[in-house]
Amino acid sequence: MFGIVRPCSHRLGGNLKAQWMAHLCGLCLALRKDHGQFARIVTNYDGLLISVLTEAQAGVVSGGRRTAGPCALRGMRTASVAQGEGARLAAAVSLVLASAKVRDHVADRDGLLARRPVAAAARRVAAGWGRAGARGGSAVGFDTDVLVDAVDRQLGLETLAGPGTPVLAVTEPTETATAAAFAYTAVLAGRPGNAEPLAEVGRLFGRLAHLLDAVEDREADAASGAWNPLTATGTSLTEARRLADDALHGIRLALREAEFADGKLAHLLLVHELRRSVDRAFGALPACATRPPGAAHQLGSGHESGAAHRSGAAPGPTPGHPLFSPSIPAPKPKPPRSFLPGCGMFLLLCCSCQMCCAGEYEGPWSRKKREGCCRDCDCDCPCQGCDGCGCDGCDCCCPCDGC
Numbered sequence: 001m002f003g004i005v006r007p008c009s010h011r012l013g014g015n016l017k018a019q020w021m022a023h024l025c026g027l028c029l030a031l032r033k034d035h036g037q038f039a040r041i042v043t044n045y046d047g048l049l050i051s052v053l054t055e056a057q058a059g060v061v062s063g064g065r066r067t068a069g070p071c072a073l074r075g076m077r078t079a080s081v082a083q084g085e086g087a088r089l090a091a092a093v094s095l096v097l098a099s100a101k102v103r104d105h106v107a108d109r110d111g112l113l114a115r116r117p118v119a120a121a122a123r124r125v126a127a128g129w130g131r132a133g134a135r136g137g138s139a140v141g142f143d144t145d146v147l148v149d150a151v152d153r154q155l156g157l158e159t160l161a162g163p164g165t166p167v168l169a170v171t172e173p174t175e176t177a178t179a180a181a182f183a184y185t186a187v188l189a190g191r192p193g194n195a196e197p198l199a200e201v202g203r204l205f206g207r208l209a210h211l212l213d214a215v216e217d218r219e220a221d222a223a224s225g226a227w228n229p230l231t232a233t234g235t236s237l238t239e240a241r242r243l244a245d246d247a248l249h250g251i252r253l254a255l256r257e258a259e260f261a262d263g264k265l266a267h268l269l270l271v272h273e274l275r276r277s278v279d280r281a282f283g284a285l286p287a288c289a290t291r292p293p294g295a296a297h298q299l300g301s302g303h304e305s306g307a308a309h310r311s312g313a314a315p316g317p318t319p320g321h322p323l324f325s326p327s328i329p330a331p332k333p334k335p336p337r338s339f340l341p342g343c344g345m346f347l348l349l350c351c352s353c354q355m356c357c358a359g360e361y362e363g364p365w366s367r368k369k370r371e372g373c374c375r376d377c378d379c380d381c382p383c384q385g386c387d388g389c390g391c392d393g394c395d396c397c398c399p400c401d402g403c
Helices: 009-035 037-042 048-058 085-108 116-139 145-160 167-188 192-224 229-233 237-257 264-281 306-311 339-351
Strands: 065-071 077-082
Touching: 009 037, 009 048, 009 065, 009 077, 009 085, 009 116, 009 264, 037 085, 037 116, 037 339, 048 085, 048 167, 048 192, 048 264, 085 116, 085 145, 085 167, 085 339, 116 339, 145 167, 167 192, 167 229, 167 237, 192 229, 192 237, 192 264, 237 264
Parallel strands: none
Antiparallel strands: 065 077
């Protein structure tokens, strides 16, 4: 699984966690139903936001849920999952963007894709996903050409970008694509008045997704010589953080202008969890409340500090540790896997239930540290109120039962 909005189950609480899992499984099963078993590999946390927004506006309609059979990612349990046009739109958008990602890896000749036979096979997969995404979008009335056009413009903008180029000029295609997808959820939900504010939410979410990906990959890209928008444009981390905070504020304001039948989950994901994603990317997220001081730095503890955990750096001894030695070089970040090896690792993680239940696992492509989407967590109550979000004490601010 990949994406920037990765909520911990203890912060969702029982009801919202069930809703979130319903949309995640709904996206996965919509990909399988409409596009085949292999298409499930493009399931991602951010794509399900489209399904969440559609249902948040329309409410749970008749036929909007069904009981799915046992699945390895749910520990072989059945579950109520979302279905309908929102899940199908999410599947179509995920396929088109995954197709573009594969083509980008082929163009960059990453890993095994530098070999012609492998690159040719990857192109066929990408072309198939692109056609399937177009069919899926057409089935719900959404023209995926706006996504394809945005992706096609991205490479040209990256080629022209250099020191002094505004980084927002590079993020614009991503912003345009996500704005179109988010706005169309208003059409599916029968709330056309929401199209404009949700387009703004999507535009700013796309900006955040691009910026946070650049921040998290900055050191690894520098080590491998890969292109990074922050490095290429000379944008500092301070400026990137300012832009991210502005985007968070804009999303909060835009969400206030939209009308929802039940917007608790959408609000929690796009306001509270998105803010945590920004803090996580910039290394400002505090450690788990139940860890003793310094526990995140104990050698062999299996935990990392917030900054190291999110950047993918391995834990190491602290200056007070008896094994500490200034001469020991810091471990180099592992290079990302190319497309096909990543696909193989994805299947392994799925079949072993690690994506669902593991406290921590290695991302199949990025090799960054990830967290199982329904793992148990021993943190204390995370309720911190609704500081400045304007939600007037809504239930999502403290989803813990009995706090």
